[in-house]
Every structure is written in structure tokens, then in C-alpha cells.
Amino acid sequence: MPVELVDDAGRAIGACPVSQAHQPPGLLHRAFSVLLFDATGRVLLQRRAAVKTRFPLLWANTCCGHPAPGESVTDAAAVRLTEELGLAADLVEAGVFRYHAEDHGSGRVEHEWDHVVIGRLDAGEPRPDPAEVADYAWVRPDALRMRLCDDPGSYSPWLGGVLEIADEASHLVEK
Template sequence: MTETLAEPLTDREALPVELVDDAGHAIGACPVSQAHQPPGLLHRAFSVLLFDTTGRVLLQQRAAVKTRFPLVWANTCCGHPAPGESVTDAAANRLAEELGLTTDLTEVGVFRYQAEDADSGRVEHEWDHVLIGRLGSARPRPDPAEVADFAWVQPDALRMRLCDDPANYSPWLGGVLEIADEAYHRTDG
């Protein structure tokens, strides 16, 4: 008789995040769950936004089981690098885990934000590195534990939606979009 061992599930809330100061310098670490308790501890994060050949951006609707901002629309993927881990490597791994996609990623900026999820009481307080990539013909294969849905959207249409219905979108998406879209156009789209 042969037994097949299932891969152990990772408790993402127990993984370490890198705490940073107001200038983005590493100052320590703590578990994800602790960093997101009110008032929130400033920590390193990343947000990926992929563009297709026509300039549309790939959004994901966060899965219902997410502990912060479930079922809202957000950038292609996001997460936290482990302390000392390359942001680009962590982002590429997360992109593959969440959407089954691989592409070259380029870091194009960083911004800081803080937002409370009124439903869970948890807080995002992040030093967010923004990365972009281009996707040709590959089709997302989302992990249903991470992603409820996905959609390709023109940036200008997304800006209008963010203004008209902000509660349907993550509080960091506007900042990610502005940095990513400017960088995309700077590199001749």
C-alpha cells in the first residue's frame, strides 16, 4: 500500500513580515496577524499589476476567506516578502501561487498607506512596493482559496469605477494603479 501525503497548508497569518520605519528601512519582524492588529504596524508589502498587449490591467477579486478586505477587487496580486527576501522574488512566487502565472516583474515605485477593514477590524499599514509585468497569451488559473474572480480592465475605466464605487475595491488599488500606469507608459507601453 502506498500513501500519498498531502502538502501541508500554510497559515499565512503566522508567516513573518518585515517591519519598517518611516523611511522603509527594516527594523524587525512579527507575524502577519500581529502586524494587522489595530492600529497596524508599518511593514513591507508588494503589489503586482499586470498589463496585457492592449494596455488593460488584470484585477482579481479577493477570495471570501481572506482575513482583510474579502471579496473586494484589487490589483493582480499582493503579499508580503519574508524578512530579508527579495521583493521581486516574493512577488513572482505569489503571482504563481495565486494565479498560476509567470512573467518578468519590474519594481516601479513604492508608497505608504494605512486602511482599516471595517468588517474584520484588521488594519493594513504597509510600505508597498509596486511591481509591473506584461502578460501575452497566458490565461490566469486562479487558486480559489485566494481569488474569487478576475477581470481585465482599461486603466481609465478602472479610475472611474474607483471614484463611483470605492467600497468595491481595495483601499490600496488607486495608489498601485497610478504608480503602475505611469511606469507602464514611461516604458512605451
């Protein structure tokens, strides 16, 4: 699957296979991170499956992935949400941030222009694909912030940035 390479301002500059983008030192490319809220303000986290090529078995946001070159971020995020967790929700882009992280276990690198996409889940229970998701949990954002400080090694390196942007924009999904 190709990913869209971007420049330092997030403008598309080309494409390459996803595996190439994640080889050291990492090529800056477009990604998305979905974070769903429930009616009480909790967020849905997933524990990444053991077979993931980057950061396996760490807790992360609801789901994440890469849009194809030229594909709408929210459209790609909606598809990924269904594939990984069997869920559907109205999604809105909340913001973007850039991060770089090395997975010392696999030798792969994340260097992403990450679009944070949020939504509210009003109905339905997650039906995780075991090839993608080892577990899931609903967590209050304030408790998650404390856990990120107390035990950062249990969480994906991008989760803090996703939570910060999603929290600031959570009013976009309130009813």
C-alpha cells in the same frame, strides 16, 4: 509567516508574525502589489476570495503579499503571482507608497510600505486558486479610475495608489 517591519523611510527595523502586523493600530511593514498589463494596456484585477482575512470580496490589483524579511520584493511577487493566479511574467518594481486602512468587517488593519511591481502578460490565462481569488477581469486603466471614483466600496483601499504608480511606470513593460 513573518513580515519585515520598516521605519518611516522604509528601512528594515525588525520582524513579526503577519497576524500581529495587521492587528490595530497596525505595524508598518513591507508589502508588494503586482499589477499586470496586457498588450493592449489593460490591467488584470482580481476579486479577493471570501475567506481572505482582510478586505474579502473586494476588487484589487493582480495579486499582493509580503516578502519575507530580507527577501527580494520581485522574487516574492513572482512566487505569489504563480500561487494565486498560476501566471508567470517578468516583473519590475515601479515605485513605492505608504498607506493605512482599516477593514471594519474583520477589525484588521493594513499599514504597509507597499512596493508596486508591474509586468506584462503576453501569454497564458489566469488559473486562479479559489482560496485566494474569487474572480478576475481585464480592465482599461481609464475605466478603472472612473469606477474607483463612482464605487470605491467595491475596491481595495490600496488599489488607487497601485494604479497611479503602475500607470506612470507602464512604459517599463511596453514592447
